[in-house]
Amino acid sequence: xxxxxxxxxxxxxxxxxxxxxxxxxxxxxxxxxxxxxxxxxxxxxxxxxxxxxxxxxxxxxxxxxxxxxxxxxxxxxxxxxxxxxxxxxxxxxxxxxxxxxxxxxxxxxxxxxxxxxxxxxxxxxxxxxxxxxxxxxxxxxxxxxxxxxxxxxxxxxxxxxxxxxxxxxxxxxxxxxxxxxxxxxxxxxxxxxxxxxxxxxxxxxxxxxxxxxxxxxxx
Numbered sequence: 001x002x003x004x005x006x007x008x009x010x011x012x013x014x015x016x017x018x019x020x021x022x023x024x025x026x027x028x029x030x031x032x033x034x035x036x037x038x039x040x041x042x043x044x045x046x047x048x049x050x051x052x053x054x055x056x057x058x059x060x061x062x063x064x065x066x067x068x069x070x071x072x073x074x075x076x077x078x079x080x081x082x083x084x085x086x087x088x089x090x091x092x093x094x095x096x097x098x099x100x101x102x103x104x105x106x107x108x109x110x111x112x113x114x115x116x117x118x119x120x121x122x123x124x125x126x127x128x129x130x131x132x133x134x135x136x137x138x139x140x141x142x143x144x145x146x147x148x149x150x151x152x153x154x155x156x157x158x159x160x161x162x163x164x165x166x167x168x169x170x171x172x173x174x175x176x177x178x179x180x181x182x183x184x185x186x187x188x189x190x191x192x193x194x195x196x197x198x199x200x201x202x203x204x205x206x207x208x209x210x211x212x213x214x215x216x217x218x219x
Contacts (some may be wrong), residue, residue, distance in 0.1 A: 121140055180192060
């Protein structure tokens with residue numbers, strides 16, 4: 001009997017045509033291999049709702065979390081999704097700004113020439129101060145802040161500065177440069193050294209922020 005069910009996994013019961021026969025008769029016909037019974041029911045055929053339920057779980061997971069009382073987890077999931085979107089938007093904006101910035105720098109050949117001249121002037125001033133030769137430093141600087149190289153450098157600095165950090169370094173540079181002019185005019189060697197270091201530091205930080213540090217010589 002076990003062998004029969006293994007080869008034919010359908011459950012059988014006596015058919016209506018042989019309902020009056022005894023159990024012995026049923027067994028007899030079964031042994032002869034004659035099928036006198038019909039299947040009452042086939043193996044269950046599961047409907048396709050299982051895949052739909054799987055899909056619905058992903059769509060209602062946050063709702064189920066709230067139903068179970070785990071509103072903190074649900075809110076955290078929503079916030080995490082929002083954070084991901086905000087991060088993606090920030091990355092896109094930053095990339096756009098970098099591209100625009102690089103485009104401006106690549107097209108600012110004349111401005112970079114003014115800045116390169118400013119570096120050359122400051123280098124000469126630094127050498128003179130190092131040799132305690134403030135008169136020579138004064139000749140390079142010029143008598144006032146209205147010197148052409150200062151005006152051209154300031155125009156380039158302002159044009160190429162876009163972020164608050166860059167503009168802050170420009171302000172620091174101009175403030176230190178003013179102190180340098182005053183110190184050199186007063187023949188104050190120590191104050192001149194400090195003002196020169198502050199000016200050079202601010203200028204170098206600015207070139208790093210703008211991405212020009214590799215495009216200008218003498219830094």
